[in-house]
Amino acid sequence: MMNELLFRTARNVAQEVFGNRIYKRGLIEFSSYCKNDCYYCGIRRSNQSADRYRLTKDQILSCCESGYRLGFRTFVLQGGEDPYYSDERMLPIVSEIREKYPDCAITLSLGERSYESYKRLFEAGANRYLLRHEAADPNLYRKLHPEKMSLENREECLWNLKDIGYQVGTGFMVGVPGQTEEALQEDIAFIRKLCPEMIGIGPYINHKDTPLAGEKNGTLEQTLKLLAIFRIMFPHALIPATTALGTIHPRGREMGIMAGANVVMPNLSPVDVRKKYLLYDNKICTGEEAAECQHCLQRRMESIGYQLVEDRGDYHV
Ligand code: 5AD
Ligand code: FES
Numbered sequence: 001m002m003n004e005l006l007f008r009t010a011r012n013v014a015q016e017v018f019g020n021r022i023y024k025r026g027l028i029e030f031s032s033y034c035k036n037d038c039y040y041c042g043i044r045r046s047n048q049s050a051d052r053y054r055l056t057k058d059q060i061l062s063c064c065e066s067g068y069r070l071g072f073r074t075f076v077l078q079g080g081e082d083p084y085y086s087d088e089r090m091l092p093i094v095s096e097i098r099e100k101y102p103d104c105a106i107t108l109s110l111g112e113r114s115y116e117s118y119k120r121l122f123e124a125g126a127n128r129y130l131l132r133h134e135a136a137d138p139n140l141y142r143k144l145h146p147e148k149m150s151l152e153n154r155e156e157c158l159w160n161l162k163d164i165g166y167q168v169g170t171g172f173m174v175g176v177p178g179q180t181e182e183a184l185q186e187d188i189a190f191i192r193k194l195c196p197e198m199i200g201i202g203p204y205i206n207h208k209d210t211p212l213a214g215e216k217n218g219t220l221e222q223t224l225k226l227l228a229i230f231r232i233m234f235p236h237a238l239i240p241a242t243t244a245l246g247t248i249h250p251r252g253r254e255m256g257i258m259a260g261a262n263v264v265m266p267n268l269s270p271v272d273v274r275k276k277y278l279l280y281d282n283k284i285c286t287g288e289e290a291a292e293c294q295h296c297l298q299r300r301m302e303s304i305g306y307q308l309v310e311d312r313g314d315y316h317v
Contacts, residue, residue: 003225003228006225006228006229006259007224007228007258007259007260009228010227010228010229010231010232010259011231011257011258011259013231013232013235014231014235014239014260014262016235017235017236017262018262020305020306020307021262021306021307021309021311022257022263022264022301022306022307022308022309023074023238023262023263023308023311023313024071024072024074024264024265024266024294024297024313025074025075025107025240025263025265025266025313026063026067026070026072026265026266026267026268026290027076027078027266027268027269028055028060028063028064028067028075028076028078028269029079029269029273029274029277030054030055030059030060030077030078030079030269031053031079031082031084031085032051032052032054032079032080033052033054033079033080033082034079034080034082035080035081035082035083036080036081036111036145036146036148037145037146037148038134038146038149039143039144039145039146039210039211039212040144040173040176040177040204040207041207041210042207042210042278042279042280043080043277043278044210047207049209050209050278051276052276053273053276054084055269055273057093057096059270060077060093060097061097063075063269063270063290064097064100064104064268066290066291067268068101068104070291070294071310072104072268072310073103073105073310073313074104074105075101075104075105075106075107075268076107076265077093077109078109078110079110081111085110087120087121090121091120091121091124094106094108094121094124094125094126095124095125097125098124098125103312104312105127105312105314106125106127106128107126107128107129107130107169108121108126109129109131111131112153112157113157115160115164118157118166122165122166126166127167127314128166128168128169128197129161129166129167129168129169130168130170130198130200131154131157131158131161131168131169131170132169132170132171132172133151133154133155133158133172133187133194134154134172135151135172135176135179135183135186135187136183136187136189136191137186137187138151139183141154143177143178144178155190158194158196167198168194168197169196169197169198169199169238170190170191170198171196171198171200171202172201173202173203173218173244174201174203174204174218174219174222174226175203175204175216175217175219175222175223176204176218177204177212177215177216188229188233191233195234196237197315198237198238198239198315199230199234199237199238199239200239201226201230201239201242202242202243202244202245203217203218203220203222203223203244203247203248204217204218204244204280205217205218205247205248205280205281205282206280206281208281217248218248219248220245220248223245223248224256224259225259227239227241227259227260227261228259228260230260231260231261232260236315237315238262238313238315239260239262239263240261240264240265241253241254241255241257241261241263241264242256242265243265243267244280246284246285247280247283251300254300254301254304257301257304257306258304264297264301266285266294266297267288267290267293268290271289274286274287275287294308
Protein backbone atom coordinates (compact mmCIF):
# COMPACT_ATOMS: atom_id res chain seq x y z
CA MET A 1 0.00 0.00 0.00
CA MET A 2 1.10 3.56 -0.62
CA ASN A 3 2.36 5.52 2.38
CA GLU A 4 3.51 2.34 4.08
CA LEU A 5 6.62 4.09 5.39
CA LEU A 6 4.52 6.88 6.93
CA PHE A 7 2.15 4.37 8.53
CA ARG A 8 4.99 2.27 9.89
CA THR A 9 6.64 5.33 11.42
CA ALA A 10 3.39 6.42 13.08
CA ARG A 11 2.72 2.90 14.30
CA ASN A 12 6.19 2.71 15.84
CA VAL A 13 5.66 6.05 17.60
CA ALA A 14 2.38 4.73 19.07
CA GLN A 15 3.98 1.46 20.10
CA GLU A 16 6.78 3.24 21.94
CA VAL A 17 4.19 4.95 24.12
CA PHE A 18 1.38 2.39 24.34
CA GLY A 19 2.94 -0.92 23.35
CA ASN A 20 0.32 -3.14 21.77
CA ARG A 21 -2.39 -1.90 24.11
CA ILE A 22 -5.58 -0.44 22.66
CA TYR A 23 -7.97 1.50 24.87
CA LYS A 24 -11.70 1.07 24.51
CA ARG A 25 -14.38 3.67 25.18
CA GLY A 26 -18.01 2.72 25.59
CA LEU A 27 -20.11 5.05 23.46
CA ILE A 28 -23.62 5.83 24.67
CA GLU A 29 -25.59 7.78 22.07
CA PHE A 30 -28.23 9.15 24.38
CA SER A 31 -30.15 11.61 22.19
CA SER A 32 -30.72 11.96 18.47
CA TYR A 33 -32.45 15.33 18.80
CA CYS A 34 -30.37 18.24 17.62
CA LYS A 35 -31.08 21.94 17.38
CA ASN A 36 -28.33 22.46 14.85
CA ASP A 37 -28.57 22.04 11.13
CA CYS A 38 -25.07 21.17 9.93
CA TYR A 39 -25.23 20.38 6.24
CA TYR A 40 -23.32 17.10 6.50
CA CYS A 41 -25.10 15.46 9.41
CA GLY A 42 -27.90 12.91 9.31
CA ILE A 43 -29.47 14.01 12.60
CA ARG A 44 -29.61 17.69 11.63
CA ARG A 45 -32.77 19.46 12.72
CA SER A 46 -34.20 19.74 9.21
CA ASN A 47 -34.03 16.02 8.52
CA GLN A 48 -37.70 15.14 8.84
CA SER A 49 -37.03 11.47 8.12
CA ALA A 50 -34.77 11.02 11.13
CA ASP A 51 -36.29 8.93 13.92
CA ARG A 52 -35.68 10.77 17.16
CA TYR A 53 -35.18 9.30 20.63
CA ARG A 54 -33.91 10.22 24.06
CA LEU A 55 -32.56 7.82 26.66
CA THR A 56 -33.69 8.21 30.25
CA LYS A 57 -31.25 8.44 33.12
CA ASP A 58 -32.03 4.82 33.99
CA GLN A 59 -31.41 3.67 30.45
CA ILE A 60 -28.08 5.50 30.39
CA LEU A 61 -27.12 3.95 33.72
CA SER A 62 -27.99 0.49 32.52
CA CYS A 63 -25.73 1.03 29.48
CA CYS A 64 -22.94 1.88 31.91
CA GLU A 65 -23.72 -1.20 33.96
CA SER A 66 -23.44 -3.59 31.04
CA GLY A 67 -20.40 -1.67 29.79
CA TYR A 68 -18.68 -1.99 33.15
CA ARG A 69 -19.29 -5.73 33.14
CA LEU A 70 -17.64 -5.90 29.71
CA GLY A 71 -14.55 -4.18 31.07
CA PHE A 72 -15.19 -0.60 29.96
CA ARG A 73 -13.62 2.03 32.21
CA THR A 74 -14.55 5.04 30.10
CA PHE A 75 -18.10 6.00 29.23
CA VAL A 76 -18.72 8.49 26.44
CA LEU A 77 -22.07 10.24 26.58
CA GLN A 78 -22.76 11.61 23.14
CA GLY A 79 -25.83 13.28 21.76
CA GLY A 80 -27.09 15.90 19.37
CA GLU A 81 -27.30 19.41 20.79
CA ASP A 82 -30.54 18.72 22.58
CA PRO A 83 -31.82 21.50 24.86
CA TYR A 84 -33.87 18.90 26.75
CA TYR A 85 -30.61 17.91 28.46
CA SER A 86 -30.28 21.15 30.36
CA ASP A 87 -27.84 21.29 33.26
CA GLU A 88 -30.77 20.44 35.50
CA ARG A 89 -31.26 17.13 33.69
CA MET A 90 -27.63 16.44 32.81
CA LEU A 91 -25.94 17.06 36.17
CA PRO A 92 -27.73 14.27 38.06
CA ILE A 93 -26.85 11.84 35.26
CA VAL A 94 -23.16 12.72 35.48
CA SER A 95 -23.14 12.71 39.30
CA GLU A 96 -24.78 9.33 39.51
CA ILE A 97 -22.36 7.74 37.04
CA ARG A 98 -19.51 9.33 39.01
CA GLU A 99 -20.87 7.92 42.26
CA LYS A 100 -21.52 4.42 40.93
CA TYR A 101 -18.27 4.14 38.96
CA PRO A 102 -15.56 6.02 40.84
CA ASP A 103 -12.90 4.16 38.88
CA CYS A 104 -14.23 5.18 35.45
CA ALA A 105 -13.65 8.20 33.27
CA ILE A 106 -16.69 10.12 32.06
CA THR A 107 -16.41 11.71 28.65
CA LEU A 108 -19.05 14.12 27.42
CA SER A 109 -19.84 15.00 23.82
CA LEU A 110 -22.80 17.37 24.03
CA GLY A 111 -21.74 20.14 21.70
CA GLU A 112 -21.47 23.82 22.51
CA ARG A 113 -22.48 25.01 25.98
CA SER A 114 -21.61 27.93 28.20
CA TYR A 115 -18.47 28.14 30.31
CA GLU A 116 -20.59 27.82 33.44
CA SER A 117 -22.34 24.73 32.16
CA TYR A 118 -19.05 23.04 31.24
CA LYS A 119 -17.75 23.94 34.67
CA ARG A 120 -20.76 22.51 36.51
CA LEU A 121 -20.55 19.27 34.52
CA PHE A 122 -16.85 19.03 35.33
CA GLU A 123 -17.55 19.55 39.00
CA ALA A 124 -20.24 16.87 38.87
CA GLY A 125 -17.56 14.40 37.80
CA ALA A 126 -16.98 14.59 34.04
CA ASN A 127 -13.31 14.30 33.06
CA ARG A 128 -13.14 14.61 29.31
CA TYR A 129 -14.97 16.39 26.52
CA LEU A 130 -15.15 15.71 22.80
CA LEU A 131 -15.95 18.62 20.51
CA ARG A 132 -14.65 18.43 16.99
CA HIS A 133 -13.83 21.85 15.60
CA GLU A 134 -15.03 20.45 12.23
CA ALA A 135 -13.16 22.97 10.04
CA ALA A 136 -10.57 25.51 11.14
CA ASP A 137 -10.78 27.35 7.82
CA PRO A 138 -13.47 30.02 8.25
CA ASN A 139 -14.66 29.72 4.64
CA LEU A 140 -15.06 25.97 4.83
CA TYR A 141 -16.67 26.21 8.27
CA ARG A 142 -19.23 28.60 6.78
CA LYS A 143 -19.95 26.28 3.86
CA LEU A 144 -20.72 23.41 6.21
CA HIS A 145 -22.83 25.21 8.81
CA PRO A 146 -25.77 27.63 8.80
CA GLU A 147 -25.25 31.25 9.92
CA LYS A 148 -26.28 30.49 13.50
CA MET A 149 -23.11 28.58 14.19
CA SER A 150 -19.68 30.13 14.26
CA LEU A 151 -16.15 28.85 14.21
CA GLU A 152 -15.24 31.52 16.71
CA ASN A 153 -17.69 30.22 19.27
CA ARG A 154 -16.64 26.65 18.69
CA GLU A 155 -12.98 27.41 19.21
CA GLU A 156 -13.84 29.41 22.30
CA CYS A 157 -15.70 26.41 23.71
CA LEU A 158 -12.57 24.30 23.22
CA TRP A 159 -10.36 26.81 25.04
CA ASN A 160 -12.93 27.04 27.84
CA LEU A 161 -12.96 23.28 28.25
CA LYS A 162 -9.17 23.26 28.52
CA ASP A 163 -9.24 26.09 31.00
CA ILE A 164 -11.69 24.23 33.24
CA GLY A 165 -9.44 21.19 33.30
CA TYR A 166 -11.08 18.71 30.96
CA GLN A 167 -8.99 16.43 28.81
CA VAL A 168 -10.15 17.74 25.47
CA GLY A 169 -10.71 16.05 22.14
CA THR A 170 -11.17 17.81 18.86
CA GLY A 171 -11.00 16.85 15.20
CA PHE A 172 -12.68 16.98 11.85
CA MET A 173 -13.95 14.96 8.90
CA VAL A 174 -11.48 14.06 6.20
CA GLY A 175 -12.64 14.72 2.66
CA VAL A 176 -15.67 16.76 3.57
CA PRO A 177 -17.00 18.56 0.44
CA GLY A 178 -15.09 21.79 -0.18
CA GLN A 179 -12.07 20.80 1.91
CA THR A 180 -8.97 22.08 0.15
CA GLU A 181 -5.33 21.36 0.88
CA GLU A 182 -5.13 24.82 2.48
CA ALA A 183 -8.16 24.10 4.69
CA LEU A 184 -6.48 20.93 5.92
CA GLN A 185 -3.37 22.90 6.74
CA GLU A 186 -5.58 25.17 8.88
CA ASP A 187 -6.91 22.09 10.69
CA ILE A 188 -3.39 20.88 11.37
CA ALA A 189 -2.31 24.35 12.55
CA PHE A 190 -5.32 24.68 14.86
CA ILE A 191 -4.74 21.28 16.41
CA ARG A 192 -1.08 22.11 16.88
CA LYS A 193 -2.09 25.25 18.74
CA LEU A 194 -4.77 23.62 20.89
CA CYS A 195 -2.69 20.55 21.76
CA PRO A 196 -5.74 18.40 22.47
CA GLU A 197 -5.38 15.21 24.48
CA MET A 198 -7.63 13.41 21.98
CA ILE A 199 -7.84 13.74 18.22
CA GLY A 200 -10.87 12.31 16.42
CA ILE A 201 -10.74 12.18 12.67
CA GLY A 202 -12.72 10.02 10.31
CA PRO A 203 -13.76 10.10 6.70
CA TYR A 204 -16.72 12.22 5.69
CA ILE A 205 -19.54 9.90 4.59
CA ASN A 206 -22.69 11.02 2.79
CA HIS A 207 -26.08 10.86 4.38
CA LYS A 208 -28.90 10.58 1.87
CA ASP A 209 -31.18 13.11 3.60
CA THR A 210 -28.76 16.02 3.87
CA PRO A 211 -27.98 18.92 1.52
CA LEU A 212 -24.60 17.31 0.79
CA ALA A 213 -26.13 14.00 -0.36
CA GLY A 214 -24.51 12.86 -3.58
CA GLU A 215 -21.13 14.43 -2.84
CA LYS A 216 -18.03 12.24 -2.73
CA ASN A 217 -17.07 10.48 0.49
CA GLY A 218 -13.68 10.99 2.10
CA THR A 219 -11.13 8.32 1.26
CA LEU A 220 -9.53 5.64 3.38
CA GLU A 221 -6.10 6.61 2.12
CA GLN A 222 -6.32 10.29 3.05
CA THR A 223 -7.82 9.54 6.46
CA LEU A 224 -5.04 7.10 7.31
CA LYS A 225 -2.42 9.55 6.13
CA LEU A 226 -3.74 12.34 8.37
CA LEU A 227 -4.13 9.97 11.27
CA ALA A 228 -0.47 8.98 10.90
CA ILE A 229 0.63 12.61 10.70
CA PHE A 230 -1.22 13.44 13.94
CA ARG A 231 0.31 10.44 15.69
CA ILE A 232 3.78 11.56 14.73
CA MET A 233 2.98 15.13 15.83
CA PHE A 234 1.44 13.99 19.12
CA PRO A 235 3.01 10.74 20.33
CA HIS A 236 0.91 10.67 23.53
CA ALA A 237 -2.45 11.66 22.09
CA LEU A 238 -5.47 9.39 22.29
CA ILE A 239 -6.50 8.80 18.70
CA PRO A 240 -9.46 6.56 17.85
CA ALA A 241 -9.84 4.33 14.85
CA THR A 242 -13.36 5.65 14.28
CA THR A 243 -16.58 3.90 13.37
CA ALA A 244 -16.65 6.00 10.19
CA LEU A 245 -13.28 4.51 9.24
CA GLY A 246 -14.76 1.05 9.83
CA THR A 247 -17.70 2.02 7.67
CA ILE A 248 -15.79 3.01 4.52
CA HIS A 249 -13.67 -0.15 4.60
CA PRO A 250 -14.39 -3.51 6.28
CA ARG A 251 -10.93 -3.45 7.88
CA GLY A 252 -10.72 0.33 8.22
CA ARG A 253 -10.33 0.33 11.99
CA GLU A 254 -7.56 -2.25 11.85
CA MET A 255 -5.82 -0.12 9.25
CA GLY A 256 -6.31 2.91 11.51
CA ILE A 257 -4.47 1.12 14.31
CA MET A 258 -1.73 0.15 11.87
CA ALA A 259 -1.41 3.86 11.00
CA GLY A 260 -1.03 4.97 14.62
CA ALA A 261 -4.47 5.03 16.26
CA ASN A 262 -4.69 3.60 19.80
CA VAL A 263 -8.37 3.80 20.77
CA VAL A 264 -11.60 2.16 19.65
CA MET A 265 -15.10 3.24 20.63
CA PRO A 266 -17.60 0.40 20.51
CA ASN A 267 -21.23 1.24 20.94
CA LEU A 268 -23.04 0.59 24.24
CA SER A 269 -26.35 2.14 23.16
CA PRO A 270 -29.44 -0.10 23.40
CA VAL A 271 -29.86 -1.98 20.11
CA ASP A 272 -33.37 -0.65 19.53
CA VAL A 273 -32.13 2.95 19.16
CA ARG A 274 -28.95 2.34 17.21
CA LYS A 275 -30.48 2.70 13.78
CA LYS A 276 -31.77 6.10 14.85
CA TYR A 277 -28.38 7.64 15.50
CA LEU A 278 -27.25 7.77 11.91
CA LEU A 279 -24.92 10.66 11.20
CA TYR A 280 -24.08 9.07 7.83
CA ASP A 281 -25.25 6.20 5.62
CA ASN A 282 -24.34 2.52 6.11
CA LYS A 283 -23.05 2.95 9.65
CA ILE A 284 -21.67 -0.33 11.01
CA CYS A 285 -22.58 -2.07 14.28
CA THR A 286 -26.19 -0.87 14.31
CA GLY A 287 -27.62 -4.37 14.78
CA GLU A 288 -25.18 -5.73 17.33
CA GLU A 289 -25.39 -5.96 21.10
CA ALA A 290 -22.61 -4.30 23.12
CA ALA A 291 -21.09 -7.68 23.92
CA GLU A 292 -21.01 -8.65 20.25
CA CYS A 293 -19.16 -5.48 19.25
CA GLN A 294 -16.79 -5.95 22.11
CA HIS A 295 -15.89 -9.47 21.05
CA CYS A 296 -15.78 -8.54 17.39
CA LEU A 297 -13.33 -5.74 18.10
CA GLN A 298 -11.29 -7.90 20.42
CA ARG A 299 -10.86 -10.44 17.61
CA ARG A 300 -10.06 -7.70 15.13
CA MET A 301 -7.37 -6.21 17.36
CA GLU A 302 -5.86 -9.63 18.07
CA SER A 303 -5.76 -10.34 14.34
CA ILE A 304 -3.22 -7.52 13.96
CA GLY A 305 -1.25 -8.28 17.14
CA TYR A 306 -2.91 -5.80 19.50
CA GLN A 307 -4.94 -6.25 22.64
CA LEU A 308 -7.97 -4.41 24.03
CA VAL A 309 -7.33 -3.44 27.64
CA GLU A 310 -9.49 -2.75 30.67
CA ASP A 311 -8.14 0.67 31.55
CA ARG A 312 -9.33 4.27 31.82
CA GLY A 313 -6.59 5.13 29.39
CA ASP A 314 -6.02 8.65 30.64
CA TYR A 315 -3.74 11.03 28.85
CA HIS A 316 -0.32 11.17 30.39
CA VAL A 317 3.17 12.04 29.27
N1 5AD B 1 -19.77 11.69 7.97
C1 5AD B 1 -18.78 11.48 8.87
N2 5AD B 1 -18.76 12.02 10.10
C2 5AD B 1 -19.80 12.81 10.44
N3 5AD B 1 -20.04 13.50 11.55
C3 5AD B 1 -21.21 14.15 11.41
N4 5AD B 1 -21.74 13.89 10.21
C4 5AD B 1 -20.87 13.06 9.58
C5 5AD B 1 -20.83 12.46 8.28
N5 5AD B 1 -21.80 12.66 7.40
C6 5AD B 1 -19.07 13.62 12.64
C7 5AD B 1 -18.83 15.08 13.02
C8 5AD B 1 -19.24 15.14 14.49
C9 5AD B 1 -19.10 13.69 14.92
C10 5AD B 1 -19.91 13.33 16.11
O1 5AD B 1 -19.52 12.97 13.78
O2 5AD B 1 -17.45 15.41 12.87
O3 5AD B 1 -18.44 15.99 15.27
FE1 FES C 1 -19.53 -3.92 16.18
FE2 FES C 1 -17.78 -5.58 14.85
S1 FES C 1 -17.39 -3.94 16.18
S2 FES C 1 -19.96 -5.74 15.07
